[in-house]
Amino acid sequence: MIADFRRRRAGMVGLGFLVLTALVALAAPLFISANDLSAAFAPGTPRQAPSGHFLLGTDAYGRSMVDVTIWGARISLTVGALATLLAVGIGALVGVVAGHFGGWTDTVLMRVTDWFLVLPVLVLATALASVLTPGVGTVVVAIGVTAWPTTARVVRAQTLSVESRPYIERAKALGGGHWHVMRVHILPNVMPLMLAQATLTVSAAILTEATLAFLGLSDPTKVSWGTTLQLARTVGAFSAGEWWILMPPGVAIVLVALAFTLVGRALEQVLNPRLQERM
Template sequence: MSVHTGQETRIPARKVNVAAARRRQRAGEVWREFCDNRSGLIGLIILLVVFALALLAPVLAPVDTLDVTKITAGQNEAPSWANPLGTDPAGRSVLAMLVWGARVSLLVGFCATAVSMVIGTVVGMAAGHFTGWTQAALMRLIDFFLVVPGLVLAIVLSSIIGPGVATIIIAVGITSWAGTARVVRSQTLTVESRAYIERSWALGASNAHIIKKHVLPAVMPLVLANTTLTVGSAVIAESTLSFLGLGDPSSISWGSMLKMALDTGAATGGFWWYVLSPGLAIVGVVLCFTLVGRALESVINPTLRGR
């Protein structure tokens, strides 16, 4: 009896080790395939540099450098060795503001994307798995958020809740999940049409078991690839809302820098460095997220590699 019990305890352990080894092997294959995509790898490297600068902002640009009472530089100074990106109308270094603004813009982008991905994944799987009135109600909800302009709805929500970083995260996350739900629903319908799902139903599997063990693992790679694309859209949405004055006035973001440039007449005054720097930062980060997302899509869907 003891020998038989020992064998029973060793067999599951072997299965776990084999499964873990297969996951590690698959992860290595995905990474090698991703590295073969040069544009995606370049985008990832640039994003890692931006993340490092954002994390090291207190070290690279101490808060005192942005304190208007302790600034010695002149107002609207052109780029120089002392201030590579010039100064703003208050005499603050544009480079320091750009580094600190990356923290808020990336924070809002990732948090809003997380909210959007969770809502879109749950609603999409439910809309593809269930039938009848449940599916009809969820599809009408998805159609509503697809038809209503997301930016307009985010502006309305931000106006109701009040300005702030948390407000922008909630507004962007709630209004940008419908596209993900559509993609997840399509993948769910594809997965549940396979033979092993029918065998699971025949063996008495529950709805929770089907979704947790079969549907969710199948849709997660697609969700992760879509996440990188959604982060770029969330960064743009945050910049737009901050530019419209719905962000936190006490924090610096790339969108708030553009708003301050507009309010102080930097563009019309010829102070191009104050307008161009945050604009290029937004475009560059969004482009990098797009490159990484496209590279992940080509890894997940091999039919896209030749296009």
């Protein structure tokens, strides 16, 4: 599997970019101080154009856009990862249970899944975030509990395929219970699909986090790409032509989402033999 993934250049490029972004975000406290991100002690003049001292200019508080963009990656990537874990976890649980038990359990769970599928994720997440206390945890929950249906459908389909194999019947005949069959036989077979689905879900989660923060539904005291764009909208950066406040976080969101998508598509091609045949 690893060798097959390495042969896909787009996936490797995306993975390399994500690793580099994660390392820079983790190392940010080593070269960005609290004063650099403070609205009261910002080192520059508010809304200053790019210069030799501030390569990407400053925001409405006088903070370097380079520092803000790098630090914003910490919150955006964390929210994206946690929301994806929650969404994939819920989706995998629903999919495995529905596919394994079948009958009325499958019918009820899939009807609930279909209900979530037909409703826009962003609308549901916005409604949920608006009734809860604004904060990073609220955004994680809002995204996680609304982005799971696609994973549930994919995992259910794979579970039904695994359930039809002879060794499942042998395991049941030898006294294997539901928990044993799901944990030992089904879960290892659906895990690769869950990984591929997670890489595709995390890009959507980051975009949704930025949107919710842009709408003012996240913690405004936390520096993220979404809150940076929300601040730029509040001060009228677009109408004032101050592109340097808008572009860094916007481009960062696009590049990270694209990188996760490239990795996810490459994993799909590795895990799905039909896609490999078309290449």
